Amino acid sequence: MAAMSGKDEHGRQRGGGFIAFVGLLSGxxxxxxxxxxxxxLGTAIGLAQPLLVKDIVEVAQEGKPVAATVLLVLLGLFLLHAAVDTLGRYVLERTSESVVRVLRRTMIGHLLRLPVRIYDRERMGDLISRTNADTTLVRDAVAFSFVDLVAGGVGVGGAVALMLWIDPQLFLLVLATVSIAGLALVGFLGRISTASEHSQAGVGDMAADLERALAAIRTVKASRAEAVETERIGRRADEAYVAGVRMAKLESVVGPAIELAANGSMLVVLLVGGIRVAQGGATLGELVAFLLYATYLVIPLTEMFQAFGTVQRGLGAMNRVSEVLALPEETGTEPSARVFTAPSGPVAGPQPPALEFRDVWFGYEERPVLNGVSFTVPRHAHVALVGGSGAGKSTVLALAERFYEPVSGKVLLDGHDIGEMSRFATRSRISLVQQETPVLRGTLLDNITYAAPETSRAEVEWVVDVVNLGGLVSRLPHGLHTEVGDHGVRLSGGERQRVAIARALLTSPSVILLDEPTSQLDPVNEAALTRVLRRVTRECALLVVAHRPSTVQAAERIVVLESGRVEAVGTHAELLTTSRTYAGLATGTLAGKAV
Structure with a gap:
């Protein structure tokens, strides 16, 4: 899509909507x-009909019989006109759906490839609204406007030529009537695009707030906040209503202006034309033909004015779509072949660490978070990352997964700088298990094989055994093919954790990153997960952000972060005596609170 040029009154880029709109038709x-x-062709067939009507009326006025063949030709033209118009409309409708399908697929692929920092900034509901509601307006502009403008221009040109041929003076009167309506519309059509954009923005804001509430619906209900959220989202609906009314005011001028052109033209033709026929200045057949051509002039003009309004709304929507498509994508995320290789045990001989942070500095915008962080995660080791709130623990995981890039320093995977690797290659070797352990709607099998859908049944059985999900599979009514519900609501917290670990293991990673995996588990499930993690280290290394004493003490090595720096590294017993920060956490905050 073309980049946009210029800015609107809110500082947003504008002007590329039309170029992008035309670009949609490419291909x-x-x-x-x-x-x-x-x-x-249909328009041309329609323009021929009044000439036949003129001849028929004049023949009848002379008292002569009308030939049946002439009537049949007129009927044939009428039916052919309808058939050709219908076929043309179908081809255009199908094409417009194809155009918007491509646009939506482009937007979907683009949205899923944006850097994480953009998701942090943008509202998900608004992005979704741009993908469905705005593209629907673009479709309408393509389907109902482009051909109307082109064919309408041809129809208007043909009608004008034939009206001038039949009665030039009467045509000038019709032109004056139509011009009055046209002048009334010129100043409004250009403002419809901006009004439409504001209206769609209001709808997008409403969708964003609704998505926010529905994503946390259990919290909303538990907090008895239904009324609060209804009011909040309702205010967004009110804002969308105000913007919609503003656009309706502009569009309300279009209808009466078009009606003025249509009715005024007909009145002028009937009044002046009737007088001319009565005075012998024109024949009845000429008046009938002229009246039909006036209709052929006014109707295409009406459709063209309406098409202009639809195009303006489509351009407003296209501006919003172009804003999304102008956002930069992540690079290096292109898929490549993935072959499952069963993880093997440690190999003899010196090897680089599975993961290493080497003097890494990073900050969010102007807020520094990591200040020269250095530590290693040996192969097949279980390393815990602890520290107070804001110490930078989750940021370490985000940098390892390449959601962000370090300001300086290096992150190495198996001895290789991940900055020199594609993101696809990095993420195929580093798996992340988030604190909220997302489980998607679908079957248990869908979720386990989500990151590696080509895995075999034997591989699935292997990973189910490793993470101790066999009991769950046997209890479910349809085993691995049982639906788990939205966000995995039919699974317990511990089961969701193990599903997420199984999903991570199937990609044969060098390292699995876990963000506070036991934060929502009871002691029984925590102990079960600890046993699972012990088995997982036979397959790969673990870097675990942890705060519960049992989870921390289960690690072979503990890295202590303090104010974005590595304060100490060692075992639980060593750190109790060598690290004041860790000792304070272990005796105070560590016992049951976030570290």
Missing amino acids: HWRAVSVAVLLTV
């Missing part, structure tokens, strides 16, 4: 051309 010109040709 579809053949189908669009067919639709245009069919519509133009």
Whole structure:
């Protein structure tokens, strides 16, 4: 999509909507051309009909019989006109759906490839609204406007030529009437695009707030906040209503102006034309033909004015779509072949660490978070990362997973700088198990194989055994093919954790990152997960952000972060005597609170 030029009153980029709109038709010109040709052909057939009507009326006025063949030709033209118009409209409708399908797929792929920092900034509901509601307006602009403008121009040109041929003076009167309506519309059509953009922005804000509430619906209900959220989202609906009314005011001028052009033209033709026929200045057949051509002039003009309004709304929506498509994507995320290789045990001989942070500095915008962090995670080791709130623990995981890039320093995977690797290659070797352990709607099998859908049944059975999910699978009514519900609501917290670990293991990673895996587990499930983690270290290394004493003490090595720096590294027993920070956490905050 073309980059946008210029800015609106809110400082947003504008001007590329039209270029992007035209660019949508790239690759579809053949189908669009067919639709245009069919519509133009239909218009030409329609323009021929009044001439036949004129001859029929004049023959009848002279008292002569009307030939049946002429009536059949007129009927044939009428039916052919309808058939050609119908076919042209179908081709265009199908093409517009194809165009918007491509646009939506482009947006979906683009949205899923944005850097994490953009997700941190943008509102998910608004991005979703741009993908569905705004693209629907773009579709309408493509389907109902482009051909109307082209074919309408042809129809207007043909009608004007034939009206000038039949009665130039009467045509000038019709032109004056239509011009009055046209002048009334010119100043409004350009403002419809901006009003439409504001209206869609209001709808997007409402969708964003609704998505926010529904994503946390259990918290909303438990907090008895239904009324609060209803009011909050309702205010967004009110804002969308105000913007919609503003656009309705502009569009309300279009209808009466078009009606003025249509009714005024008909009145002028009937009044002046009738007088001319009565005075012998024109024949009845000429008046009937002229009246029909006036209709052929006004109706295409009406459709063109309406098309302009639809295009303006589509351009407003296209501006919002282009804003999303202008956001930079992550690089190096292209898929490549992934072959499952069963993880092996430690190999003899010196080897680089599975993961190493070497003098890493990082901050969010102007807020420093990590200040020269250095530590290693040996192969097949279980390393715990502890520290107070804001020490930088989750940031370490985000940098390892390449959600962000260090300001300086290096992160090494198996001895290789991940900055020199593609993100796909990095993420295929480093798996992340988040604190909230997302489980997606679908079957248990879908969730386990989500990161490696090509895995075999034997591989699934292997990972189910490693993470101790066999009991769960046997209890479920349909085993691995049982639906787990939205966000995995039919599974317990411990079961979701193990599903997430199984999903991570199937990618054969060098390292699995776990963000506070036991924070929501009871002691029984915590102990079970600890046993699972012990088995997992036979397959790969673990870096675990932890705060519970049992989880921390289960690690072979503990890295203590303090104010974005590594304060100490060692075992639980060593750190109790060598690290004042760790000792304070272990005797105070560590016991049951976040570290």
